[in-house]
Amino acid sequence: MRNIYIALISLLLFSCESFVEETPKGNLIPETIDDLGMILDAFDPYDDNAITYSHANSILMSDDSRLPDIVASGVSSAGQNSYVWADHLYETTSDDRDWTGFYHVIYLCNYILENIDNAPEGDGVYARNFVKGNALINRANSLFVLVNLYGKHFDANTSSTDLGVPMPLESDINLTYARSTVKEVYDQVRQDLEEAAELLSNAADYTFQGTKPAAFGLLARLYLYQGNYKKAWEYAEKVRTMMPELMDYNTIGQETPGQPDFGITNWPPFSGWEKPDVIFYKWESDFSSQYYVSDDLLAIMDQSSDLRFKNFFTDYKYNSFDLDPNGYRCSDIADFNRGISLGEVVLTEAEAKLRDNDVNGALVALNAVRAKRYVTGTPEITETNPDALLQLILDERRRETLFKGLRWFDLKRLNKDPKTAKTINRTLFGESYTLEPGSKRYILPIPRKVIELNSLIEQNPR
Incomplete structure (x- = not known):
């Protein structure tokens, strides 16, 4: 398989630097439907462009996990901070893997969506609707996870003013965005999933590829979290x-x-x-x-x-x-x-x-x-x-x-x-920690590195 290259920088949509770089020798800027489709099949977690990225830190935060001291000693500082619901999970100069990982996926999906309608046919490996539907379902999944990590839980009474996450729908990483509301993000996720469901087929060759049941499953999850139980x-x-x-x-x-x-x-x-x-x-x-x-x-x-x-x-x-x-x-x-x-x-x-x-x-x-x-x-x-x-x-x-x-x-x-x-109680290295229902710490802090680069983004209170 050819190596598809898309020039990216670490903070993607929130950097003031140009993302245009010279294409490395032997790599290709994606142009055809097949080129764009290959981006979606980068499922290997060790691939920098892995479309299958998903979140990590919340596992240690939940009441399902226990982190013994001897194990914690070998865990990253971000992992330890997650376990005790610290004010900040990462150092000021460090990237938040979840933030950068999901916005990376969103960038890839936006790039595909901007080019797919006019992309010329390749060798017929990928169908246009398949590629477009997959870009939509992956963007929707990324936005849904991000808003549930860094925003409040959806509340019909306050979602139109509750801060969610930035919602870039373009691949120009020189643009800066403020935080959309929780309602705006949920509305976009629903729209993307409904459109994806129209484009995708009932089955695919691999489960890392989008299908109609996948879109419906994500819609069921979305409506459950919105409290729309009939639709769920x-x-x-x-x-x-x-x-x-x-x-x-x-x-x-x-x-x-x-x-x-x-x-x-x-x-x-x-x-x-x-x-x-x-x-x-x-x-x-x-x-x-x-x-x-x-x-x-x-x-x-x-x-x-x-x-x-x-x-x-x-x-x-x-x-x-x-x-x-x-x-x-x-x-x-x-x-x-x-x-x-x-x-x-x-x-x-x-x-x-x-x-x-x-x-x-x-x-x-x-x-x-x-x-x-x-x-x-x-x-x-x-x-x-x-x-x-x-x-x-x-x-x-x-x-x-x-x-x-x-x-x-x-x-x-x-x-x-x-x-x-x-209420969740735990200890780590002899210190006791408590997480009360409704605590502000259920909403993750926006990475400080992102705040420094984009003054439009408001930090979550701790």
């Missing part, structure tokens, strides 16, 4: 009609009992985009060796019948049969897709139907997931009390989306309701 379950249902059934975890098992690091039978060993139930793949951009499971999460796992625990959790050291003094971790053989997976979509349907007063529909969706995630013969959930059933669904969602990048966003939205709000 409607889109979730659309996804289910277009996808195979969830994989039955009763069909997999550890090749070496007790140690999933040595492999899982009937399970892809390495490539995350090949894992079952993945609809739209985004790679984990942090280190899975840090994925020690919190006591709070372990307390809601049925260790005797939950096949996620039985197959993917271990209290052995990595690739060893020596007991790990740090406790349980989730093996990196598990699925950590940060994009859209079918299990999340079905549980979105369950939660949205319950909140839309369809208790029976919620139970059907919830038990559809449980039938594939628990030992055969595990009783179905029959709870009909709305509050109790909601907690069961939220607990199942937490287990199903473990270390997939959603828990931090879920905590933000659930903290809006006193019934589901929670």
Whole structure:
């Protein structure tokens, strides 16, 4: 495959420097449909132009994670700062990987969208609608993650004035932008996804490529976070009609009992985009060796019948049969897709139907997931009390989306309701830390390096 080159600088849209550089010998400025399509297939996380970039720091922030001191000693300062919800995660002169990573993806998508309609045909490897639809769905995903990291949770009463994130829709990185509102970003995400759904087909060769079910799955997520529950379950249902059934975890098992690091039978060993139930793949951009499971999460796992625990959790050291003094971790053989997976979509349907007063529909969706995630013969959930059933669904969602990048966003939205709000306590290196519901620290600080370069961007209060 030819190497497509796009001249970029580290801060992309927020630098005053010119982005025009000499094209390196042997590389190409993308011009044809095929050239633009190749950008979208840069899925390798070690590729500077990886379109599959996804967020990292929020994993350590959530109540799913535990960072033992001995492990923390080998973690970056940004990782340690994330774990204790520090005022700032990065040094003044350092790049925030999530900010730069997602704006990099947005730049690539904007470049494609500006050129795709008039691009000449190549060798016919990529279709015009496929390339345009993929640029739209990837831009939408990036904006959605950014606004949920650096903005408040969507609130219909305040979203039109709550500050979100800058929303560049052009590839000219010499332009500067102020922060759009949360509502403006959500509206753009919805618009991009709806247009992408019209352009994309029902299936693609690889899960890192956009499809109609992927667009619908992201729309279901968006509407759930907006509190538009009817639309959330409607889109979730659309996804289910277009996808195979969830994989039955009763069909997999550890090749070496007790140690999933040595492999899982009937399970892809390495490539995350090949894992079952993945609809739209985004790679984990942090280190899975840090994925020690919190006591709070372990307390809601049925260790005797939950096949996620039985197959993917271990209290052995990595690739060893020596007991790990740090406790349980989730093996990196598990699925950590940060994009859209079918299990999340079905549980979105369950939660949205319950909140839309369809208790029976919620139970059907919830038990559809449980039938594939628990030992055969595990009783179905029959709870009909709305509050109790909601907690069961939220607990199942937490287990199903473990270390997939959603828990931090879920905590933000659930903290809006006193019934589901929670306080998180933890210690690191002998110091105690507490995160209260509604804390300003649920909204990440804008990187100070970005603030210095662009005076239009207002910092989040700490």
